Amino acid sequence: MIERIYAEDVTAEQDGDEISVAGHVHDVRDLGGLLFVILRDGTGRIQLVFKEDDDADLFAAAEDLSREDVIHVTGIVQAADQAPGGAELAPTAMDVLSESESPLPLEVSKDVDADLSTRLDTRYMDVRNPEVRAIFSLRSKAMAAMRDWFESEQFEEVDTPLLSEAGAEGGADLFPVVYYGREAFLSQSPQLYKQMLVAAGFDRLYEVGHAFRAEDFSTSRHVSEIAMFDVELGFITDHNDVMDVQEESLRHTIRAVVENAERELELLGSELTVPEEPFPRITFDEALDILEEEYGHFPEDPTDLDTKGEKLLGEYFEEQGHPAIFVVGYPKEKFYYWQREGDDIASRKFDLLYRGQELSSGGQREHDRETLIAAMEAGGVDPDDFSFYLDAFRYGVPPHGGYGLGIDRLIQQLAGLDNIKEAILFPRDPERLSP
Amino acid sequence: MIERIYAEDVTAEQDGDEISVAGHVHDVRDLGGLLFVILRDGTGRIQLVFKEDDDADLFAAAEDLSREDVIHVTGIVQAADQAPGGAELAPTAMDVLSESESPLPLEVSKDVDADLSTRLDTRYMDVRNPEVRAIFSLRSKAMAAMRDWFESEQFEEVDTPLLSEAGAEGGADLFPVVYYGREAFLSQSPQLYKQMLVAAGFDRLYEVGHAFRAEDFSTSRHVSEIAMFDVELGFITDHNDVMDVQEESLRHTIRAVVENAERELELLGSELTVPEEPFPRITFDEALDILEEEYGHFPEDPTDLDTKGEKLLGEYFEEQGHPAIFVVGYPKEKFYYWQREGDDIASRKFDLLYRGQELSSGGQREHDRETLIAAMEAGGVDPDDFSFYLDAFRYGVPPHGGYGLGIDRLIQQLAGLDNIKEAILFPRDPERLSP
Incomplete structure (x- = not known):
């Protein structure tokens, strides 16, 4: 490796030491005989001070620098109160690794x-x-923390395919793929595979991967290729067990971000608090009541929350110190695999709202094959199209549940971004397929 | 959660304790008045001993059990020398959660x-x-260990798209996707995106994701949907820096598997040793010499190793205590982004062979835009198709390199499997698109 330390690791304590740094030229200021070059790397910036009197050749080379050239510089650290980090560098040698147009x-x-x-x-x-870079440092730290929680709780990571004959949600909004002369589809969700693996004896599993939604949209909260953190649990008592896992893993993740991504949060201007209190778990009916009584708001579709409703609910609970809440018991069965159980709530499906946006859906799944088939038929889905899945329910399946968390939305909310695309390096939407 | 402990956690020391277990019925043996039920969970098996004299109703319920029913059983632990794990359970209550056909x-x-x-x-x-389950426990443990290495070395995880306008390798073997009425392709490799991110200032990155190869094959080492562990490093001196990272991360991973997946390796009959010695780094010419002199073997294509050649080289070095080797300097430029550099080797491209199979390709990349364009043209690739990528090379790009490791192949080799599909939960090939 080219020998260097990172900008954030250059401190006043190194005064007089010879070190090397490397990165892009962020800025050049020529004061006549004195040249300030700001070098930027992935951790921050450091000021290089070139003096014509010290070394005329090196000074001339520095004068030729353009913004975004890539350089490798060796020099002597000099404590400097006015410099960021309290230190700057007096270069003794420089190598231009790549020139910018x-x-x-x-x-x-x-x-x-x-x-x-x-x-x-x-x-x-x-x-x-x-x-911008801070968003992706934060993303990397947040996802490492979330994985750590699942690993420490003895969850196993699984890996399921993105190409299949059938979609998880029965045909709508699928991207077709030409697969050796026949038609395949890109996965909308690993849901069916997670459930088959619970049937196969996995009882604490998670998967991190992509999902694809061919919806035609133009909003600040949708993209066509989504990063998902999926979880499934066997041997649950009910959906509360699933919410417990989501609540604890999210609290752990937010805590890790607050503790380990201080610099990133500051750059982003995002003020986060760790939700130490239990997340409120309100029923869908209670959610509607709050929207009506507090805001006079009625969602257009009375069986689901709308974007405005989620935002208002988020504000309502955030004011009470609860940035995250669960809404439980949606009457609208979006997918055939959640069904009423004769509870006092309309279903065991729940959504997690965080800072006024839905981050995930989950719930207890149906594990009785006959009930599942009846629910499919009632929902207009042909069970024959899902025999590969339904067959797994013939031979002993424990009660189970899980959820799928939208990673991009989580990062959007943690970083306080207006648009979900800001949280994705190379987002995809109906218009954008490049770079 | 349904209260239970795992089979592997039931020990003779708990003799006399009341515990609960849950899982599938692995086997039932009726000895008349005495019924042995083997319960299986994700960690192992435990024997349940039902006696008619103790509880006639419970015994009758146990007699009705079929293999693969899902049960939840509470009982008293009894030390038993002949039982696996040294303990069995005398049930006091049983709940049948799901019945098997x-x-x-x-x-x-x-x-x-x-x-x-x-x-x-x-x-x-x-x-x-x-x-079979042991393969996927091992996989989960190996991948967690590999990630841990990269996290502890301050690599950042990135996430790049699988849907794009252009393929990484210039058009061959791509799966076309219907994307809102236009044509898109599934990613063959995150290579171009990793490089653009190095241009953007990331200098230690990794990505775990899928890649797709529409090749028509029928071998024991190929699948159409592949799991990849991709790495890219900025500010390298040469390709040896990339090999260093791969060598250290792989050694760490193998060590973790040997230490933490003892039970899985034993079940699989896979004997692994940690390659503590430096991995030999031989040139492609040296590899050909060994194949000729030791085995009289000449690869059909003199610019690449064939399957048999890789296997023989693997045997040759494994006998000398080296399960992993690098072959450096392939004359065949498979992809336009590796090119000759005027070294004493034909290119800075290398492959890693582990236990006689290629696991990954990597090398130093070209970071000079003009050279890159010339290499593309020489390779019959139209630079205009890659302007989204080439534009990133206009504004300062550090010297960099990386590799893509086939996760499925790594697991195949660690577990000692004949066919790569055994290492994948739901593999995809030209014939198989389901389940």
Whole structure:
């Protein structure tokens, strides 16, 4: 490796030490005989101070630098109160590893507010912006923390296919694929596979992968290719066991972000608190009552919450110190695999709302094959199309449940972003298939 | 959750304690007045001993059990030398959670050697077999260990799209997707995205995801949907830096499997040793010399190793205590993004062979845009089709390299499996798209 330390690791305590750094040239300021170069790497920035009197050749080379050139610089650390991090570097040698063209297609600065579409077109420039880069550092830290929770709780990671003969939700909104001359579809959800694995004896499993929704939309909360964190649990008593797992893993994740991504949250201006209190678990009917009584809001579809309703509910509970809540017992059975159980709620399906946005759906699943077939037929789904799945219910399946969490939405909410696409490196929507 | 402990956690020390277990009925033996039921969960098996004299009703219920019913049993632990684990259970209560049909479509026993295709058709039964289940426990443990290595080395996880306008390798073997009325393709590799992210300032990144190859094959080492562990490093000196990362992460992973998956390796009959010695790094020419001199073997294509050549090389080095080797400097440039550098080797591309099979390809990439364009043109690839990628090379890109490791092949080799499909829960090939 090219020898170097990261910008964030250069401190005033190293005063007088010789070190090397490497990265992109963020800015150059020529004061005549004195040249300030800001070098940027993935962790931050450091100021390089070139003096013509010290080394005329090196100074001349520095004068030739353009913004976004890639350089490797060795020099002496100098404590400097006014410098970010309290230290700057007096270079003794420099190597230009790669030169940048000018002008730049996008400014690498938080002051420039290019529209999102332009930013996504040149994402390789946009992500150089420290405020944008912080989103993806936060994402990496959050996902590592979430995995850690599941690993420490003895969940096993599984890996199921994205290409299949049938979709998880019965045919709507599927992307067709030409598969060796026949038709296949991209997965909307690993749901059916997770359930088959519970039938096969896995009782604590998770999967991280992509899902695809061919919906035609144009909102700030949808994309066509989604990152999902899926969980399934066998031997549950009811849906509350599933909510317990989601609640504990999310609390752990938020705590890790608050503790380990302080710099990123500050850059993003996102103020997070760890939801230490139990997440409220309200019924769908209670949710409607709150919307009506507090806001006079009635969702257009009385069997589901709308975007505005979710936002208002989020505000209502956040004011009471609860950024995350579960809404339990949706009357609308979006998918045939949740069904009424004769409880005092209309179904064992729940959604998690976090900071006013739905992050996930889950619930207890039906594990009785006959009931499942009847529910499919009532929902207009032909059971014959799902025999590969239904067959798994013939030979002993424990009661089970799970959920699928939208990772992109979670990151959007943690980072406090207006648009879900900001949380995805290379998002896909009906218009965007490149880069 | 339904209260229970796992079979592997029941020990003779608990003699006299009341505990609960839950799982599938693995076997029932009726000795008249005495009934032995073997209960199986994800961790192992425990024997339940029902006596008619103790509780006639409970005994009658146990007599009605069929193999693969799902039960929840409470009872008193009894130390028993002859029982697996040194303990069995005298049940005091039983709940049948789900009943299985008979006959079973596949026996859940290691003695039965059903053909692979039948096993995959009924994977929800096949994975109940402890020897099969062990493959996926091992897989989960190996992947957690590999991630841990990268997290502890400050790599950041990234997430790039599977749907794109263009393929990474220039058009061959792509699966077309109907994307809102236009044509998209499934990703063959995140290669181009990883490189664009290095351009954007990430210098230690990894990604775990799927890749798709529409090749028409019928071998024991190919599938159409592949799990990949991809790595990319900025600011490298040369390809040896990339090999260092791969070597250390693989050694760490194998060590974790040897230490934490002892039971799984024993069930699979796979004897693994941790490759503590540095992995030999031989040139492609040296590899050919060994094949010729030791085995009289000449690969059909003199610019690449064939399957037999890889196997023979694996044997040659394994006998010398080296299960893993790098072959460096392939003359055949499979992809346009590796190119000759005027070294004493024909390219900075390398393959990793482990136990006689190629697990990954990698190398130093070209980061000079003009050279890249010339290499594309020489390779018959139209640079205009890759402008989204080539544009990223205009504005400063550090020297970089990386590799893509086939996770399924790694698991195949760790578990000692004949066919790669055994290492995948629901594999995909030209014939198989279900379940």
